[in-house]
Amino acid sequence: xxxxxxxxxxxxxxxxxxxxxxxxxxxxxxxxxxxxxxxxxxxxxxxxxxxxxxxxxxxxxxxxxxxxxxxxxxxxxxxxxxxxxxxxxxxxxxxxxxxxxxxxxxxxxxxxxxxxxxxxxxxxxxxxxxxxxxxxxxxxxxxxxxxxxxxxxxxxxxxxxxxxxxxxxxxxxxxxxxxxxxxxx
Numbered sequence: 001x002x003x004x005x006x007x008x009x010x011x012x013x014x015x016x017x018x019x020x021x022x023x024x025x026x027x028x029x030x031x032x033x034x035x036x037x038x039x040x041x042x043x044x045x046x047x048x049x050x051x052x053x054x055x056x057x058x059x060x061x062x063x064x065x066x067x068x069x070x071x072x073x074x075x076x077x078x079x080x081x082x083x084x085x086x087x088x089x090x091x092x093x094x095x096x097x098x099x100x101x102x103x104x105x106x107x108x109x110x111x112x113x114x115x116x117x118x119x120x121x122x123x124x125x126x127x128x129x130x131x132x133x134x135x136x137x138x139x140x141x142x143x144x145x146x147x148x149x150x151x152x153x154x155x156x157x158x159x160x161x162x163x164x165x166x167x168x169x170x171x172x173x174x175x176x177x178x179x180x181x182x183x184x185x
Contacts, residue, residue, distance in 0.1 A: 020051035030100035078103030091127035
């Protein structure tokens with residue numbers, strides 16, 4: 001398996017179905033803070049459902065329509081990033097992220113999401129990357145801002161979670177903008 005360093009003691013690597021036990025333990029630690037924002041957090045509650053979540057992303061990876069990666073801090077899974085959607089025909093992807101409390105405040109999600117932007121917009125040649133977040137999730141909004149993304153707009157009451165309608169913000173980064181940001185960094 002390959003990994004990419006995010007910091008001295010943190011790395012990014014693929015999450016695969018055979019890692020369901022580790023993923024479930026992580027979800028148990030993260031569920032209370034992740035469930036309001038990541039739909040599968042509330043349904044990955046036992047080994048079979050955790051394996052099914054990871055299998056859905058393995059199936060997406062096999063068809064080049066999505067992927068999921070884990071963020072490990074000191075060898076422990078503390079969060080992750082994913083291509084919720086990866087559309088090579090339209091040249092658009094959507095990036096998502098989550099973390100448990102132990103992974104917060106170190107810039108790991110921002111660094112990992114930057115790696116996904118590099119892969120999608122530079123290596124794979126997609127034109128647009130999107131980041132969607134609930135307006136009640138300021139941490140997710142902050143990642144989009146740190147990445148230099150542009151707020152395209154807010155979709156009012158666009159999703160339902162536990163019986164409550166939530167607004168969603170849509171942020172984007174275009175390939176030329178990302179290349180310019182990377183060149184000036």
